[in-house]
Amino acid sequence: MIELLKQKKKRTNGIKHCEIGWQSKLLSNSTYYRPCESQVLRLDTTIFETSRGTRMVHDRPDGRNPNQLRPLVCARGLLHRADGSARWSQDNTIVIAAVYGPKAISGRRENPARAVLEVIWKPKMGMAGPSEREAEFILKRTLEYIVLTAMHPNTAISVIIQVVSDDGGALSCAMNAACSALVDAGIPLKGLIAAVTCAVDKDGVIYLDPINKEEKEFHGHACLVFPGKPMSSFAPAGLALDSEPIERGIVTSVTKGILSAEDYLNCLERSRAASVKIAEFARSSLEKAQRGVELVVAS
Template sequence: MMEVSASNNVSLREFGCEQNLLSRPDGSASFVQGDTSVMAGVYGPAEVKVSKEIYDRATLEVLLQPKVGPAGSVREQSQEQCVRETCEAALLLSLHPRSSLTLILQVLHDDGSLLSCCLNAACMALMDAGLSMSCLFCGVTCAIGADGDIIADPTAAQEKESRALMTFAIDSTERRVMMSSTKGSFSVQELQECVAVSQKASEKVFQFYRDSVRRRYSKNL
């Protein structure tokens, strides 16, 4: 575990990550942000059902399993779509035509910033599976408090008290926004400020990725 903080008052909760935890998937990872934790498993490239086959690229399916209760709520479907769109933008799916990739995300604990934690777990699992990507990506969630303060990587309690919540997927090469999910009321300026905070915070997440992978392979060598 390591403490992460950035300048301009961008502070993030402690991160933790482990790759290659599960034996059955082709790639797996767990990602922890504070008390929020998600396990991700990647299966494929594998055979695809004819009805879902795409002739020039792989078909990607994302399934989000909640900690309790049945899957498939509107919130989960929205989060699945956000993760899928981000993964499709990063993966070189044309290398695997007429095949399927499945990404399963299991929520272990949700204490805020769940979508960004899902994105981070997904990226680490895709890396573990050895899939070709044009870039890495990470998720950063920002909450805007009633007083207008921007909180990066908010807890569930901070989310509850906020008037707006935004999650961005940031790419590792140009720090551009690949996907955004927003809720609540905010001005254009506040949106731009949250993007800037997320881009700043992403530097810390990508550094954590590098350190995490370096630690893993130094153990294996």
């Protein structure tokens, strides 16, 4: 598990758990998911009651509730030369993932026990820098949890990430895109993953799926990756990650900024609930893709 946790002073956050509702409809070759206005938990006022007293909720630039995700879009099979590809977007954050392989390799990189997984992160503009190298490492370690590399020894599986636009949450968007592309390529997996980004303001109020402006202004934010329901026949019953049941475990945790232990645990709870909805959408998009629908959109 990749985890960076910076503690300042202990906080007590009494924000209640909030669920997210969804509705869907088919638009030509797309599956469109939108948070149901009647199902999303609404606040009577713009105030949260916490153990630290009454706290005002910041107005979000896009008008969303703190518990709402941005529109989701998933398109598969976009690149004909790749073995698998997917475009995953969360409103104005768009990432394309391409998968090549398994392909035979030789020399130092060859591993007789398993396939070698490599990740290349291409920024929207300019050359890749330290932040892109860090993202490559995080994404590689995450995908190694779900890819059944032992099924293809002496081969390499390449995952190419192209950031088309970044308005916050690019890492979690890339996680979801890479998982969708691996499925499109027919790579054996233990199961799917669902990545969620959340931000915390100075009062401990949690905001799901922050945009770039919110990530910069708020106290801290976290990218959390959760395992979805096992989808492969190779995954045994009771599959566990780091000794935790797969339905409750966490694959990757990356935090930036200042988060107290209490804030972090509240982020985990809120993000886990959101990841269930993202996983449901990913599975639905896969089912529709198998029926010939290549593009899946969600909001």
